Amino acid sequence: MQYLPIFTKLDNKPVLVVGGGEVALRKCRAFLKARAQVTLVAPEFCQQLTELAEQGEVSLVHDYFNEQHLNGMMLVIAATDLDSVNSQVFELANQRNIFVNVVDDQPRCTFIFPSIVDRDPITIAISSAGTAPVLARRLREKLETLIPQHIGPLATLVGSFRNKVKQRFSHFADRRQFWETVFDSSVVSKVQTGNTDAANEQLELLLNAKPEPEGEVYVVGAGPGDPELLTLKALQLMQQADVVVYDFLVSDEIMELVRRDAELICVGKRLGDHSVVQDDTNQMLVDLAKQGKKVCRIKGGDPFIYGRGGEEVQVLAANKVNYQIVPGITAAAGCSAYAGIPLTHRDHAQAIQFVTGHCKQDGQELDWPSLAKPNQTLAIYMGVIKSPHIQAQLLKYGRGAETPVAIIENGTRKNQRVVTGQLGELADLVSRHSIISPALLIIGEVASLHQQLAWFGDKIQTSSFAQPITDVA
Ligand SMILES: C[S@@+](CC[C@H](N)C(=O)[O-])C[C@H]1O[C@@H](n2cnc3c(N)ncnc32)[C@H](O)[C@@H]1O
Structure with a gap:
């Protein structure tokens, strides 16, 4: 180990910065954060340092550096642009065993400034011993996203x-x-x-009290599939859960990110095959939490948009189980963005309706006259099987047969597929292109913008992840 990482208490301790420019200012600020007593020596100083001195934060010595300036100092930084001065500071400080740092000159540093993740009072310091500062900075950025603010x-x-x-x-x-x-x-x-x-x-x-283990449930939205669309909070909770209760809709790439040793329970639902009925899932969440477990209930998209999150949270609340709700990017937002289809557009659509093609009770009808109105976009979830009915009802209540439509299958995922056409052929498109779940229907003039805005080659790249295949009818 080239440098021993220690955290030094500099409260009111004398430190010296040789130099009066921007670099000296930066180093001086780092010392001030640790409430050190900072003296700067230089023939002249920049405006900000002069102001800091006027505010009583630092002492300025208008002079050329000499050995006397080191008297009583714990640490010294050489931050001048003159190699001869920096070298002199290093030699003299070293002779007196005063810790010294010559800025951007690692061989002449007996202490260095690490990259810092600051969650005061928790501080994480990263150093590459001066060998790869950019790599250290990247590691810091990774930790910044992983270590929550709280x-x-x-x-x-x-x-x-x-x-x-x-x-x-x-x-x-x-x-x-x-x-x-x-x-x-x-x-x-x-x-x-x-x-x-x-x-x-x-x-x-x-x-x-004699504490009993206390469980809780995190109801987390995982977004439509691209793991990079997870929120930081979702990722953090996924990594702290003992048990992960998930649906089929959560992509494999996202499941890869849950805590390695977490117990995984699939309660997936596919149309007509409700492997685990909703009441059982609700009860399972309550039971696991009451056993003291931290349960991540992870759902595709957003838990409160056609995700039954509301029903699950009602049961948790009724059973006095602690819970948190983490929103996710819903399929309409994710799929439309990755397909280059703005859901609203001043020229085409002033409103957007999220609609389900799958009502709780069979025979329960949607408000078709309202859905068929012009100047709006419909984002239809679970609409693939019902596409003949959707097409017929919208045409019946006045939407034009030439209204543009887009069907986005596996939106935001590596295998995303976008099929475009017109409302009059919606059901035919679904069967001709063998559309499979999950797929979202977008109906409205905005769908025609896909041709212009989707990423083809070097055009708009909506993600580094999705490579849309586009089937145009
Ligand atoms: C039970 S709903 C869940 C919606 C989810 N809670 C959300 O906010 O996106 C399932 C439907 O969402 C749509 N969906 C979810 N993820 C999708 C994706 N990656 N691509 C296309 N559609 C998706 C499909 O219409 C699918 O049938």
Whole structure:
């Protein structure tokens, strides 16, 4: 290991920055964050440094650097554009065993600044020992997306309980067990949702009672299939769940991202084959949570748009199970974007209706006169089988047979297929192109924009992931 990662408390400690320009300013700001006592030495200083000095934040010494400036310093940074000065700072500081950093000159650094993921008070430092700073920055970006923002407030909250916990549990093993229970409890999700008072109360309860494991359910929307369309929150919860309860609609690529050792339960529904009936799924979620498990109930698209998320959450609420709801990109939004079809457009459609082709009770009819109105787009979910009926009803109530339509099969996925044509041939398109589920119907003038806006070769690339095949009728 070339550098030992240590976190140094610089509160009120004297540090020196040699230089008066932009680089010196940047380094100076890093020191100020740690509340160090910063002195800068240079013949002249940039405006911002002068202002910081006027505000009493730093001390400026208008002088050329000399050895005396190092007196009493813990750390020194050389940030001038003169190699001779930087070299002199390095040599003199080194002779006195003062930690020194010459900016952008790794061999002349006895300490370096790592890339930082800042979730104060949690700080993660990454260093490549000066060999590959861009790689270190990329790693930092990855961690930034993986480490949720609430980790900082969570650490602050538990920090405020440390003394109480020490008094309550005299043995280290008991304290560790207590903290494990806390981090598996809904204290975490309460902080995550900004409910710090409730988290505080919950922690008090856990401290004063013999804690039982406490489960919860995350009702998560996984989007239409492209894993890059998952939200950060969805990803984080998928990776912290003990059990993942999923539908067929959730793509394999997305299932690859769940916690490796999580138990997987498929409750998929396909038309006419309800492998697990909805009531059983609802009860399963309640039972798993009551066993103290963290359950990720993951659904295609958005859980509250034709996802039965509402029904499941009603049962969780009635059974007093803790839950969180994470929205996802619904099929209409994902499929239309990846097919180059804007759902509204000032020239073509001022409204958009989300419609299901599959009603709860057979014979229950949609409001066809309203759906057949012009200047609007219909995004029809689960409409493939009912396409002859949809076509007939829309024509009957006045939509023109030449109205453009698009059928998007496996939208946003590697095997996305887009078929376009006219309303008068909708059912024929479905059967001629052997459309399979999942597929979304888009009806309205905007569908004609697919030809212009979809990605063909070097035109608009809606995703690095989907490579649309387009069948035009
Ligand atoms: C039970 S609904 C679920 C909708 C989901 N909750 C959402 O917000 O997208 C299933 C229907 O959504 C549509 N759908 C979902 N994902 C799709 C995809 N990747 N491509 C095309 N249609 C999709 C299809 O119409 C499918 O029959």
